[in-house]
Every structure is written in structure tokens, then in C-alpha cells.
Amino acid sequence: MIFIKNGYIKTMAGEDIENGQILIEEGIIKAVGKEIEAPADAQVIDARGLIVTPGLVDAHCHLGMWEEGIGFEGADGNEAVEPVTPQLRAIDSINPMDISFQEAREGGVTTAVSGPGSANVIGGTFVAMKTWGKRIDNMIVKDPVAMKVAFGENPKRVYDDQHKSPTTRMATAAILREMLFEAKKYAEDKERSITEPDEKPEFDLKLEALLPVVKKEIPLKAHAHRADDIFTALRIAKEFDLDITLDHCTEGHLIADELAIDGKAAIVGPSFGSRTKFELKNMTFDTPRVLNDAGIKIAIMTDSPVIPLQFLSMCAGLAVKSGLPEEDGWKAITINAAEIAGIADRVGSIEKGKDADIAIFKGNPLKSIDHEVKATIINGKLVYNNL
Incomplete structure (x- = not known):
């Protein structure tokens, strides 16, 4: 279980969410929004100051x-x-x-x-x-x-x-x-x-x-x-x-x-x-x-x-x-x-029920060559960790 908090979330399914949270469980996006509580056993990723997008x-x-x-x-x-x-x-x-x-x-x-x-x-x-x-x-x-x-x-x-x-x-x-x-x-x-x-x-x-x-x-x-x-x-x-x-x-x-x-x-x-x-x-x-x-x-x-x-x-x-x-x-x-x-x-989007495929960026990759990929999650697994 992974809990991402405080990120700027580009859901690609509506409005962006500032200081948003995403709960990932068993490879699936369980919840996304601003008021989600982290389960006690979740791996927490603090995405403050980072952009969180669909993979x-x-x-x-x-x-x-x-x-x-x-x-x-x-x-x-x-x-x-x-x-x-x-x-x-x-x-x-x-x-x-x-x-x-x-x-x-x-x-x-x-x-x-x-x-x-x-x-x-x-x-x-x-x-x-x-x-x-x-x-x-x-x-x-x-x-x-x-x-x-x-x-x-x-x-x-x-x-x-x-x-x-x-x-x-x-x-x-x-x-x-x-x-x-x-x-x-x-x-x-x-x-x-x-x-x-x-x-x-x-x-x-x-x-x-x-x-x-x-x-x-x-x-x-x-x-x-x-x-x-x-x-x-x-x-x-x-x-x-x-x-x-x-x-x-x-x-x-x-x-x-x-x-x-x-x-x-x-x-x-x-x-x-x-x-x-x-x-x-x-x-x-x-x-x-x-x-x-x-x-x-x-x-x-x-x-x-x-x-x-x-x-x-x-x-x-x-x-x-x-x-x-x-x-x-x-x-x-x-x-x-x-x-x-x-x-x-x-x-393709961050929505409840979809595969937990997430990319987390420091900086905007569409605007800056200095951006970094800080983490990549596929099927709910942290497959690249640069945090």
C-alpha cells in the first residue's frame, strides 16, 4: 500500500488537485482527492513541491x-x-x-x-x-x-x-x-x-x-x-x-x-x-x-x-x-x-479503480529541461525511486 501526499496532482480526468493525496492498494488507485487519510501500514511518499501525473x-x-x-x-x-x-x-x-x-x-x-x-x-x-x-x-x-x-x-x-x-x-x-x-x-x-x-x-x-x-x-x-x-x-x-x-x-x-x-x-x-x-x-x-x-x-x-x-x-x-x-x-x-x-x-489518468501507474516530477517536464523524475510507480509498485 502506498500513500502519496501533498503533491500537485494532474489527474487528466478533470481539474488538477493542489496538495492532493492518492491511496494505492493492491496495484489499483483506491482513492484520489484532498481529504484522504493515510492507513497506518501505508508507505508514505511526501510529494510536496512535486508534480504527480499518470504514468x-x-x-x-x-x-x-x-x-x-x-x-x-x-x-x-x-x-x-x-x-x-x-x-x-x-x-x-x-x-x-x-x-x-x-x-x-x-x-x-x-x-x-x-x-x-x-x-x-x-x-x-x-x-x-x-x-x-x-x-x-x-x-x-x-x-x-x-x-x-x-x-x-x-x-x-x-x-x-x-x-x-x-x-x-x-x-x-x-x-x-x-x-x-x-x-x-x-x-x-x-x-x-x-x-x-x-x-x-x-x-x-x-x-x-x-x-x-x-x-x-x-x-x-x-x-x-x-x-x-x-x-x-x-x-x-x-x-x-x-x-x-x-x-x-x-x-x-x-x-x-x-x-x-x-x-x-x-x-x-x-x-x-x-x-x-x-x-x-x-x-x-x-x-x-x-x-x-x-x-x-x-x-x-x-x-x-x-x-x-x-x-x-x-x-x-x-x-x-x-x-x-x-x-x-x-x-x-x-x-x-x-x-x-x-x-x-x-x-492514462489518475482515477479510482485504474491501474496505479504514477510518475512524480520535480519541475515541469513540458517546460523545463532541468526537471527530474523523482519516482515511477507501476501496478502499485515503486519501480524507480529517486526521492
């Missing part, structure tokens, strides 16, 4: 799939030998023992949505997981979260090097459409076989993996930087009546008026670093502000290891520096990220 949530990264400090031996995020691999599952590649998990916790990040890279047209499923634990099976918040699909330069480059399709944006879209048509038919045939057993289709692992997508149980997670690629992703989602999130959305600020009509969430970033390819030529930290002003729900990502996960708050801070309202910056790495990932019932 930060990164809605798009590759944590544990590209391990730190090694090359091929720890590179397990892209099965770049065929363009359609929906049957791949991130949980089978993630190494929770990698130092990047520890560094994420030290940065106040408690939940990461991690999955395959963007080499393939369809890459496999993402998982939402805690950043503390030894065994991925015990760290899962939700699996699967989404099905990764990629548009633009990456699939073109990978398969042009192999002298096979796709080498054009047309082919990327066509390959995705073909698989979605097959998955829709497979779903229909399976449904019909309930009453007509002789019509049962032959088992197909790739199509089985796509069933949650065509049934709208999980969204497509669309890697799309350039405006035309974003529109292609949306076009295909409409054609097949699918849910979708726009991940990266680098040129979203150029088409915010159009994106507002579609109303799909955008997970923006990584916006820090050099422009390593042509489709990043319009990269800017203005994008979150412009999309937010247009009424689009946004989250901010690191795309770790592109930006190490512990710098998630820095990415939000740079967006705030570019005009995003500070409160919306906090939302982009807490409750918005959780809602977009479909895990807000457990994480």
Missing part, C-alpha cells in the same frame, strides 16, 4: 524490438522478406530485459504501445504493455492493440531492393486491398459455415490475423508521413469500413482541414531529429498544434528507438514550445494516448 503513455514505439547497443542480433522488428505478414505478433519479439525498459521507467513512461516496423505493407500486431516486468506475458495491457500497415517510402524501398512488388505506391495500396478483400470473404465464409459446415474455408493464419481488423475489433495502425499517403490510408479504411489511426502524420498540418472532416486520431512524431528521407521534408513540431486546433485528437510518440522512450515528455514539451497548449501536451502523452490505443479503462 506517461507512448502510443507508438518499437520498445524491446530493436535492442540497445547491438545490431542484427537484437533487430527483431521487421520481417522484410515478404510484404504481407499480418500473422506476426510483437509479443514474440519483445525483450523486456533490454535496458531501454529501465530508461523508459526512469523517464516516467509506464505504458508503451510497441510493434513491428514499417518495412512491410502489413507488418503484424502491436501490443500495449507496461514498462516493468521480466516476462512480456505478465506485462500486457492489451493484445492486440492494432494491425500495422505502412504507406509511402519504406515498403517501396525495401522491396525495390529485392526486385519485387511493391515498388510503387499503387502496388502498396493494391496489395493491402487484396488482403482485405480476402479477409472479408474469409470472415463471411467462416460465418456461413456455422450453419453450412461444408462451406468452412481452409484455415489461413494470415487471414485469421486480419479477422479482428475487418470485424472492427482493432484498427489499422497506418504508417503515413506524406499527405497523399495519409489520404490513401483513409481512402482504403473507408472502402472497407475499418477503424484506423494515422501514425506519424508528418504532413498533417498541411491538410488539417481535410483530416478534421474524417475525424480520425493522429499519433504524431517523431518530430525531433534530421530529415532522413524525402517524405520528412515538412517535419515540424507545429503539427500537433495545428491538428489539435482543428479538433483532431492527438497523441505524441517517440517511435523509439528513433527517439529513446525516456524523452517522450521532451517531445511533448517541444510541441508546447511550438504553441500546443500545455494541458493538451499533457493529454497527448497520457489520456489521449491511452484512449487512442483503447486502454483508457486502465491507464
Whole structure:
């Protein structure tokens, strides 16, 4: 049992609470408010002068799939030998023992949505997981979260090097459409076989993996930087009546008026670093502000290891520096990220009944480079203590 007292609590579920208290019991937030009495056996954390927030949530990264400090031996995020691999599952590649998990916790990040890279047209499923634990099976918040699909330069480059399709944006879209048509038919045939057993289709692992997508149980997670690629992703989602999130959305600020009509969430970033390819030529930290002003729900990502996960708050801070309202910056790495990932019932805000995932800061990480993470709590356990 942990009792946090005297902190400035950003609940992300309403008003901030000055000199607030949080009671944590059996891994769950038992109570939050101003008038809570500490049980005699509670571990007390005095957060006077500190900011207490929900554990930060990164809605798009590759944590544990590209391990730190090694090359091929720890590179397990892209099965770049065929363009359609929906049957791949991130949980089978993630190494929770990698130092990047520890560094994420030290940065106040408690939940990461991690999955395959963007080499393939369809890459496999993402998982939402805690950043503390030894065994991925015990760290899962939700699996699967989404099905990764990629548009633009990456699939073109990978398969042009192999002298096979796709080498054009047309082919990327066509390959995705073909698989979605097959998955829709497979779903229909399976449904019909309930009453007509002789019509049962032959088992197909790739199509089985796509069933949650065509049934709208999980969204497509669309890697799309350039405006035309974003529109292609949306076009295909409409054609097949699918849910979708726009991940990266680098040129979203150029088409915010159009994106507002579609109303799909955008997970923006990584916006820090050099422009390593042509489709990043319009990269800017203005994008979150412009999309937010247009009424689009946004989250901010690191795309770790592109930006190490512990710098998630820095990415939000740079967006705030570019005009995003500070409160919306906090939302982009807490409750918005959780809602977009479909895990807000457990994480993303400090509310009674939710997982006890808490970050405690000295200084405001969205405003000051001199801030410190003083403590990180995951599932009610003090997993990082710098108090």
C-alpha cells in the first residue's frame, strides 16, 4: 500500500488537485482527492513541491524490438522478406530485459504501445504493455492493440531492393486491398459455415490475423508521413469500413482541414531529429498544434528507438514550445494516448479503480529541461525511486 501526499496532482480526468493525496492498494488507485487519510501500514511518499501525473503513455514505439547497443542480433522488428505478414505478433519479439525498459521507467513512461516496423505493407500486431516486468506475458495491457500497415517510402524501398512488388505506391495500396478483400470473404465464409459446415474455408493464419481488423475489433495502425499517403490510408479504411489511426502524420498540418472532416486520431512524431528521407521534408513540431486546433485528437510518440522512450515528455514539451497548449501536451502523452490505443479503462489518468501507474516530477517536464523524475510507480509498485 502506498500513500502519496501533498503533491500537485494532474489527474487528466478533470481539474488538477493542489496538495492532493492518492491511496494505492493492491496495484489499483483506491482513492484520489484532498481529504484522504493515510492507513497506518501505508508507505508514505511526501510529494510536496512535486508534480504527480499518470504514468506517461507512448502510443507508438518499437520498445524491446530493436535492442540497445547491438545490431542484427537484437533487430527483431521487421520481417522484410515478404510484404504481407499480418500473422506476426510483437509479443514474440519483445525483450523486456533490454535496458531501454529501465530508461523508459526512469523517464516516467509506464505504458508503451510497441510493434513491428514499417518495412512491410502489413507488418503484424502491436501490443500495449507496461514498462516493468521480466516476462512480456505478465506485462500486457492489451493484445492486440492494432494491425500495422505502412504507406509511402519504406515498403517501396525495401522491396525495390529485392526486385519485387511493391515498388510503387499503387502496388502498396493494391496489395493491402487484396488482403482485405480476402479477409472479408474469409470472415463471411467462416460465418456461413456455422450453419453450412461444408462451406468452412481452409484455415489461413494470415487471414485469421486480419479477422479482428475487418470485424472492427482493432484498427489499422497506418504508417503515413506524406499527405497523399495519409489520404490513401483513409481512402482504403473507408472502402472497407475499418477503424484506423494515422501514425506519424508528418504532413498533417498541411491538410488539417481535410483530416478534421474524417475525424480520425493522429499519433504524431517523431518530430525531433534530421530529415532522413524525402517524405520528412515538412517535419515540424507545429503539427500537433495545428491538428489539435482543428479538433483532431492527438497523441505524441517517440517511435523509439528513433527517439529513446525516456524523452517522450521532451517531445511533448517541444510541441508546447511550438504553441500546443500545455494541458493538451499533457493529454497527448497520457489520456489521449491511452484512449487512442483503447486502454483508457486502465491507464492514462489518475482515477479510482485504474491501474496505479504514477510518475512524480520535480519541475515541469513540458517546460523545463532541468526537471527530474523523482519516482515511477507501476501496478502499485515503486519501480524507480529517486526521492
